[in-house]
Amino acid sequence: MNARPESVVIVGAGQAGLQVAASLRDQGYEGAITLVGDEAGLPYQRPPLSKSFLTGDVAADDLSLEEAHWFDDARIERLAGERVGAIDRKRKRLALLSGRVVSYDHLVLATGSRNRSLPFATQPAHGVVSLRSVSDAHRLKAALGDAKRVVVIGAGFLGLEVASIAAARGCDVHVVESVDRVMKRAISAEMSAAYTAHHRASGVRFSFDARVERILGSGDHACAVELADGTRLDADLVLVAAGVVPNGELATACGLPAFNGIIVDERLRTSDPAISAIGDCAAFPYAFDGGDLLRLESVQNAVDQARHVARALLGDVTPYDQTPVFWSDQGGARLxxxxVARRLDSSVVRGDPASGAFSVFRYRHHRLTGVESCNRPAEHMAARRLLQRRISPTREQAADPSFDLKLLLTLEEAV
Known part of the structure; x- marks a missing residue:
């Protein structure tokens, strides 16, 4: 990516794809930019779909990331409602399913991910929802208005966010999780226990280490979820939130390597230097873990990688090196x-979990690898700076709520 491309085509009109286009223009790029998205409307924010949109605090009209005139003003061609059928790397062009052909000098894949489906041959036509798009969110919001008994399949961020909203509306909520605790892939056992207690205090019930056998229907509407042990959970609304799968099929079909995401290098380039990949669909070398491949589902990661690719297209050769950040609002408990900590990393608790405001510092040997904070925003901001600068407080310092973490940053700046 040393030579500035004459044209950039971006596949995926979510937050990552749009940010590439915006950053290119912000940095003075004058070439042609084309943004291809498979949804018909304007690019929109996804995080509010499981949070403030469902509660009514954010209206549908407020979800758009940019107005239609912005694309004209920025000279960005927007191909909405278009799907890419194939990538011709030799000729540097895309074949759209509509029959249109789009040429590129550099291609950015920001294809995101899709919901993992349950392995059932059949399920009721109504009362079973997932949440990925704004149309999904409209259906879920309408269904929550009438629901009395809600079963959520999956205790990840999304499932628990919706569970907390349903419980606040007075619904009987039951969460089914295939492993032994909530958010296991993302957080420590200590933080997981605190969030389980938080949800239980709101009336949410859990089934852990449980496998869904099938979703039962009365007519064509869901009426219950049956577990493998024979347990029947009555429901008039079932949310399937069983994780996501990266959209890497376009890349693999044209010969680009992929394993749990499209594999990119430290500058977010695929094995083809004319193609980059970013966001949920990309597996990149994580600088904080010695370059081990990592795929992240995070708006912050998508935006940071988009900005990095834009700079790289304009000549910056700096490797991607940003601290990942995640967040989730669950019934008044902001995580x-x-x-990114690994499963075997040890934990140091800072503060009292029973107070509803505490943090967990994760360590690999003596190195800080991640910090999880519940209702501790200032501590979170300090942790981001510590991790970005590779500064590790001692375990004793982390465990002492009176120790000023900013002091470590100040001392580092003074050196």
Whole structure:
């Protein structure tokens, strides 16, 4: 990516794809930019779909990331409602399913991910929903208005966010999870226990280490979820939130390597230097873990990688090196995470979990790998800076709520 491309085509009109286009223009790029998206409307924010949109605090009209005139003003061609059928790397062009052909000098894949489906041959036509798009969110919002008994399949961020909203509306809520605790892939056992207690205090019930056998229907509407052990959970609304799968099929079909995401290098390039990949669909070398491949489902990661690719297209050769950040609002308990800890990393609790405001510092040997904070925004911001600068407080310092973490940052700046 040393030579500035004459044209950039971006596949995927979510937050990552749009940010590439915006950043290119912000940095003075004058070439042609084309943004291809498979949804018909304007690009929109996804995080509010499981949070403030469902509660009514954010209206549908407020979800758009940019107005239609912005694309004209920025000279960005927007191909909405278009799907890419194939990538011709030799000729540097895309074949759209509509029959249109789009040529590129550099291609950015920001294809995101899709919901993992349940392995059932059949299920009721109504009362079973997932949540990925704004149309899904409209259906879920309408269904929640009438629901009395809600079963959520999956205790990840999305499932628990919706569970907390349903419980606040007075619904009987039961969450089914295939492993032994909530958000296991993302957080420590200590933080997981605190969030389980938080949800249970709101009336949410859980079934852990449970497998869904089938979703039962009365007529064509869901009426219950049956577990493998024979347990029947009555429901008039079932949310399937069983994780996501990266959209990497376009890449693999044209010969680009992929494994749990499209594989890219430290500058977010695929094995083809004319193609980059970013966001949920990309597996990149994580600088904080010695370059081990990592795929992240995070708006912050998508935006940071988009900005990095834009700079790279304009000549910057700096490797991608940003601290990942995640967040989730669950019934008044805001979870903020900086960094990515591994399953065997040890934990140091800072503060009292029973108070509803505490953090968990994760360590690999003596190195800080991640910090999880519940209702501790200032601590989260300090953790982000510590991780970005590779500064590790001692375990004793992390465990002491009176120790000023900013002091470590100040001392580092003074050196």
């Amino acid at each position: 903020q995470i900086a960094g």
